[in-house]
Amino acid sequence: MxxxxxxxxxxxxxxxxxxxxxxxxxxxxxxxxxxxxxxxxxxxxxxxxxxxxxxxxxxxxxxxxxxxxxxxxxxxxxxxxxxxxxxxxxxxxxxxxxxxxxxxxxxxxxxxxxxxxxxxxxxxxxxxxxxxxxxxxxxxxxxxxxxxxxxxxxxxxxxxxxxxxxxxxxxxxxxxxxxxxxxxxxxxxxxxxxxxxxxxxxxxxxQFHPRVDPPINHLSDIVNNAEIFKRKWGQYPVKHWLTEFAKEGFIYEEYPTRGLRVRRLPTQDEIHAHMTTRPY
The missing domain is CATH 3.90.550.10 (Spore Coat Polysaccharide Biosynthesis Protein SpsA; Chain A)
Known part of the structure; x- marks a missing residue:
């Protein structure tokens, strides 16, 4: 029907x-x-x-x-x-x-x-x-x-x-x-x-598909989009990702006060190392 x-x-x-x-x-x-x-x-x-x-x-x-x-x-x-x-x-x-x-x-x-x-x-x-x-x-x-x-x-x-x-x-x-x-x-x-x-x-x-966790392959997109969100809503979104990015040195740990920007880009080896078969 x-x-x-x-x-x-x-x-x-x-x-x-x-x-x-x-x-x-x-x-x-x-x-x-x-x-x-x-x-x-x-x-x-x-x-x-x-x-x-x-x-x-x-x-x-x-x-x-x-x-x-x-x-x-x-x-x-x-x-x-x-x-x-x-x-x-x-x-x-x-x-x-x-x-x-x-x-x-x-x-x-x-x-x-x-x-x-x-x-x-x-x-x-x-x-x-x-x-x-x-x-x-x-x-x-x-x-x-x-x-x-x-x-x-x-x-x-x-x-x-x-x-x-x-x-x-x-x-x-x-x-x-x-x-x-x-x-x-x-x-x-x-x-x-x-x-x-x-x-x-x-x-x-x-359905399953391989992915990168956290998604450091999309680092620049996420950082730019999180800054846009912060300007609109007064707070940062996806803090679980941002915390992981900061731990690995991709962004500054002080981003809540210094502002969010890329500190360094991941290497292909780092992206490969973060590939996971976990489905969620």
Whole structure:
């Protein structure tokens, strides 16, 4: 059964994850009226992917290295329906998750889900089978379900809201470039507008991909974006990352008083040493 809502996702190089996401959407009890895929790369064979279950609209924002806020905005503003569900390209959904999340969206509310992590990039999208081996992040505080919670629990892995609310908030601030902080700013502006965050019992699965922890490969982006956030909101975001950067000498430990700037860039050996197979 198709309902009148859009699914939005953005992608750069994770085409296998994208195909898995689309296959999981095809198995949903309630199908989206459209899927909007925004590519942070030039057109390629994978950007022609289609589905027999719903139209897929491919859009492109390829003039910057990693234009995450621009890509998200292009996806939401390119949606044709009143409600939009944003799913990270790494997501795999249960059969009833879309139905639950769309039913829970009302004006003034952002709806999100819990996350479980896969330790492999799956070859299939059988949610029930995959969920048996998925793990929780031990560092994520447990949140009350089906009631308003702090926007500190907001994440961009999966969330849904009315397009009118997205526009009222102003979308994602495109002053933020590349990786990090833009999601924290979006949550802060939702809260400032008086919106409410609801977390559902549903657990979305997040596909594995190698990553750098802490993300020193995105050091310059994070430092620049954190400074923008500080000027807007009067405090630094992502302090757990900044603390780790300071410990390793990439930024000054006195950044809260001296100002935040890059002290030195990581070497390729350091980036390689920080690669982790931990999924969260």
């Amino acid at each position: 198709t309902q009148s809502f859009s699914v939005v996702t953005i992608v750069k190089g994770r085409t296998r994850q994208l195909r898995n996401l689309i296959r999981s959407l095809e198995h949903s009890n309630v199908l989206p009226a459209e899927v909007v895929v925004v590519w942070m790369a030039s057109p390629c064979e994978d950007s022609l992917i289609t589905s027999q279950h719903f139209p897929i609209h491919h859009k492109f924002v390829a003039h910057d290295t990693l234009p995450i806020p621009k890509a998200r905005n292009k996806g939401f503003l390119g949606a044709h329906y009143d409600k939009a569900v944003y799913l990270d390209v790494d997501c795999i959904c249960s059969a009833d998750m879309l139905e639950h999340i769309v039913q829970s969206v009302i004006p003034g509310r952002v709806v999100t889900t819990q996350i479980k992590y896969l330790e492999v990039l799956p070859e299939h999208v059988d949610y029930k089978t995959l969920a048996k081996d998925a793990i929780d992040c031990p560092y994520t505080p447990e949140q009350p379900l089906n009631q308003p919670i702090s926007f500190r629990a907001f994440h961009t892995t999966s969330f849904a809201l009315y397009i009118n609310d997205f526009e009222n908030v102003g979308g994602f601030d495109e002053s933020y470039c590349g990786f990090g902080v833009g999601d924290v700013d979006f949550a802060a502006r939702c809260e400032a507008k008086g919106m409410h965050l609801f977390m559902l019992p549903d657990k979305i699965l997040r």
